[in-house]
Amino acid sequence: MDNSGHLNLVSFAFFLCILACGGRVLSQAPAGADSQQLQPLIAEFDAVSPSQKQAWVHIWSTYARTMLCALQDARGNGQLHIYMNGDSSFRQQKNFLCNILQPGFMRGKWALDVNALHDEHESSCYNSELNIRVTFIDNSCCDTGRLAYLLHRDTDPTGKENPPAWKPRTVGQSSPAQPVVLTAATPAATSEAATVGSGLLREAAIMAGEDWVIARGQATSNAGTQALPVKSVAADVDADTETQLVLYLNCGLHLMHLGRARPFECLQQQYGYVETIQEFSRAAARLYPGSPQIFMTSNHVCESNFRGPYADALKEAAADPEGFLRQCVEIVNMTAGPLLGNIPALSYACREGLFVGHGTASLRRRMLLALREEKELRARGDHVGVVDAYALTEGQCWASQSSDGRHYPYVVPMVVMELIATMHRQLLRAH
Numbered sequence: 127m128d129n130s131g132h133l134n135l136v137s138f139a140f141f142l143c144i145l146a147c148g149g150r151v152l153s154q155a156p157a158g159a160d161s162q163q164l165q166p167l168i169a170e171f172d173a174v175s176p177s178q179k180q181a182w183v184h185i186w187s188t189y190a191r192t193m194l195c196a197l198q199d200a201r202g203n204g205q206l207h208i209y210m211n212g213d214s215s216f217r218q219q220k221n222f223l224c225n226i227l228q229p230g231f232m233r234g235k236w237a238l239d240v241n242a243l244h245d246e247h248e249s250s251c252y253n254s255e256l257n258i259r260v261t262f263i264d265n266s267c268c269d270t271g272r273l274a275y276l277l278h279r280d281t282d283p284t285g286k287e288n289p290p291a292w293k294p295r296t297v298g299q300s301s302p303a304q305p306v307v308l309t310a311a312t313p314a315a316t317s318e319a320a321t322v323g324s325g326l327l328r329e330a331a332i333m334a335g336e337d338w339v340i341a342r343g344q345a346t347s348n349a350g351t352q353a354l355p356v357k358s359v360a361a362d363v364d365a366d367t368e369t370q371l372v373l374y375l376n377c378g379l380h381l382m383h384l385g386r387a388r389p390f391e392c393l394q395q396q397y398g399y400v401e402t403i404q405e406f407s408r409a410a411a412r413l414y415p416g417s418p419q420i421f422m423t424s425n426h427v428c429e430s431n432f433r434g435p436y437a438d439a440l441k442e443a444a445a446d447p448e449g450f451l452r453q454c455v456e457i458v459n460m461t462a463g464p465l466l467g468n469i470p471a472l473s474y475a476c477r478e479g480l481f482v483g484h485g486t487a488s489l490r491r492r493m494l495l496a497l498r499e500e501k502e503l504r505a506r507g508d509h510v511g512v513v514d515a516y517a518l519t520e521g522q523c524w525a526s527q528s529s530d531g532r533h534y535p536y537v538v539p540m541v542v543m544e545l546i547a548t549m550h551r552q553l554l555r556a557h
């Protein structure tokens with residue numbers, strides 16, 4: 127893609143110019159460089175003017191629109207639904223895309239603002255010229271119950287019925303070809319599944335029960351979603367315009383802790399991250415058979431940007447690493463469910479799951495391993511794509527705000543461009 131490389135350079139040069147205007151030059155700091163050196167630059171980025179921020183969005187939006195048009199041209203302009211399940215880093219990408227696709231979507235907010243549309247846990251937009259829909263489902267811990275949202279809905283998140291480019295006709299209509307293997311891990315999981323209906327829905331419930339028994343509180347909170355009756359969707363879809371669904375999936379940042387300053391949200395998913403990713407991918411394949419999947423590696427955490435309680439926790443951990451680990455094990459041992467008393471497992475989760483750069487490197491390594499293993503198990507045509515947001519954010523502390531360190535507003539468009547390029551490869555290989 128010579129063309130895109132050229133555009134990348136032009137955009138990047140423009141942004142460097144914005145920097146230079148502030149009288150500073152972006153030095154080539156190695157990963158993990160001391161925060162003193164980066165501090166003035168972070169302050170500079172926090173002070174980027176609104177018009178400069180808009181310029182950044184404009185440059186990348188122009189590029190993204192061009193590449194979305196190219197994708198749709200190559201596909202014959204068929205309906206495309208990008209269905210995102212992930213955390214706030216996905217919300218940001220949805221905002222960037224929807225700001226392009228549906229004028230007014232951001233209601234005046236900067237499209238890359240970390241907190242924009244924070245309260246919308248389900249959100250969707252559509253562009254009738256491009257025939258593209260984007261839907262974001264807030265799903266921080268790879269919960270299959272949440273993943274099934276689209277399957278159970280014939281309205282968009284605002285309640286609009288029969289939204290265009292919503293789901294393929296085949297989804298939710300008949301059982302998938304693969305045999306259903308019932309391997310519920312515990313009697314509790316089996317009985318929970320047995321109370322739910324039949325077919326795909328039952329399977330989804332069993333999967334959720336089977337894989338996330340340990341996060342039982344969470345699985346239970348989604349029981350309402352699972353218990354919804356499955357409606358026939360055939361009538362909702364125009365036969366002429368079969369919808370192509372693309373699944374964009376991630377969890378990671380919420381699987382980490384920083385002692386008392388940031389308790390674990392989903393410990394079991396951290397402990398069994400390889401299995402978490404594989405089961406999420408398999409659940410996606412069973413719920414939405416035939417839909418390409420793209421996983422995103424989680425953003426790098428730049429702990430040198432932390433301030434306040436997070437920074438204090440880091441100091442504590444640096445002063446006494448073993449004590450910090452012991453404290454974590456004690457805390458999670460009180461709430462660990464099936465891992466209760468399993469000190470080696472809890473120690474592993476506490477060590478690998480630290481909310482710092484090292485922890486995100488571990489997530490990336492394990493996600494790539496999980497997907498490599500899945501690839502070996504699956505047919506050649508069923509390749510799972512990867513958007514490597516870790517690689518795009520590692521060593522880029524400057525692009526994340528002070529006291530944040532895990533969102534990178536200025537890098538979000540680059541991650542989205544990777545998503546578009548990956549979709550292009552996957553959809554055109556499949557056709």
Ligand SMILES: *[C@@H]1O[C@H](CO)[C@@H](O)[C@H](O)[C@H]1NC(C)=O
Nearest residue numbers: 455456459460466467468469
């Ligand atoms: C973990 O919890 C179990 C059960 O409550 C308890 O017996 C054990 O002493 C705890 N271990 C630690 C290290 O806190």
